[in-house]
Amino acid sequence: MAVAAETLRALVRGSVHDLCVPGHEPALSPPGRPAEGKAAPCRRLFKLLLQGSCRFDCAYCTLRNSRRDLSLTPEEAAGLFLGMQARGEADGFFLSSGVGEDTDRVMHDLVETGEILRRRGYTGYLHLKILPGAARADIADAARVADRISINLEVPSAGRMSEVAQVKDYRSDLLTRLSWIREARPFGHTSQMVLGAAGETDREVYRRIAWLYGRMQVSRVYYVPFRPLAGTPMESYPPAPVWRAWRWYQLDTLVRTYRLGPADLETLFDGGGMLTNRDPKEVLAEQHGPVDLLTAHRTDLLRVPGIGPRTAEKLVAARIRGGIRDLRDCAACGVNLRRAGPHLALGGRSPAQRPLSDFVR
Numbered sequence: 001m002a003v004a005a006e007t008l009r010a011l012v013r014g015s016v017h018d019l020c021v022p023g024h025e026p027a028l029s030p031p032g033r034p035a036e037g038k039a040a041p042c043r044r045l046f047k048l049l050l051q052g053s054c055r056f057d058c059a060y061c062t063l064r065n066s067r068r069d070l071s072l073t074p075e076e077a078a079g080l081f082l083g084m085q086a087r088g089e090a091d092g093f094f095l096s097s098g099v100g101e102d103t104d105r106v107m108h109d110l111v112e113t114g115e116i117l118r119r120r121g122y123t124g125y126l127h128l129k130i131l132p133g134a135a136r137a138d139i140a141d142a143a144r145v146a147d148r149i150s151i152n153l154e155v156p157s158a159g160r161m162s163e164v165a166q167v168k169d170y171r172s173d174l175l176t177r178l179s180w181i182r183e184a185r186p187f188g189h190t191s192q193m194v195l196g197a198a199g200e201t202d203r204e205v206y207r208r209i210a211w212l213y214g215r216m217q218v219s220r221v222y223y224v225p226f227r228p229l230a231g232t233p234m235e236s237y238p239p240a241p242v243w244r245a246w247r248w249y250q251l252d253t254l255v256r257t258y259r260l261g262p263a264d265l266e267t268l269f270d271g272g273g274m275l276t277n278r279d280p281k282e283v284l285a286e287q288h289g290p291v292d293l294l295t296a297h298r299t300d301l302l303r304v305p306g307i308g309p310r311t312a313e314k315l316v317a318a319r320i321r322g323g324i325r326d327l328r329d330c331a332a333c334g335v336n337l338r339r340a341g342p343h344l345a346l347g348g349r350s351p352a353q354r355p356l357s358d359f360v361r
């Protein structure tokens, strides 16, 4: 049976606030730079809610406390996606849902949709949302059928959750489920933080995401600046600045890819525990002063803008071979001299004091 257009529109619209794959973070990259992360696993991701009602009461969400009869069966959702795929309109599927009255039933339906797709020969990208309060067995089933699974923490702590939601239990509904997700799909699951909804500081967010990447083996965290939505209790609250999410994607790279820890990163936060609107790596480089290319440890090299993990490794390897004699050798290792130059020293001399022509081949 065809799905009513109005139902479909509402269920597609309800899914847009959930980020789920690299490259699908709309307008969240600093101007002139691509979003951080690997290429998206699909070009046209179809995002959909299976159910458009929710028994939870997150104050920023339009689905909160809703009892609307707005849902698809697993057959309908799978058929809808397969039709789009056959017409070339989608090559990846992200399926989420409001929690509804019966978490287990909705979770079963999410998994069942994935199983129908696989039975019908779909081998492409499939991302299933894990609902707060989901059963351990359902999480294991979702991990088996999907390429990615995720649960959204949205806020960094139980205390912050109590600012925006009274029904959801941060420890039981989210953190316990997260540990089951890690067990079922280590490094194959993601999460999302809403920035600015609960009055949280960036330092609080940092401590939570360091734990997510370290202990919970999360593969990726996405960041969404809070937007007041009409019809919610927070509709008159000020939106979070978009730059806050840009800076979080930059800081996230330092945690996730560069593996910098609290000793390196805690100095990024101001007296109120917030990030400033500057590239965190530029801030770190200024705080620490010039790094000597001939003697610096790999971690110190990583703090220099224009030097990433691969370049730092090449520099260290070239140094061992005696291959770093001047800035041209650095450029050959991949150092972006325009960005890195002001933060580098070479054998005790600051290249920043030399003419720009020295930095560019």
Ligand code: SF4
Pocket (backbone or CB within 6 Å): 054, 055, 056, 057, 058, 061, 062, 063, 064, 065, 097, 098, 099, 132
């Ligand atoms: S649990 Fe999710 S869908 Fe339900 S109210 Fe909270 S944010 Fe909205």
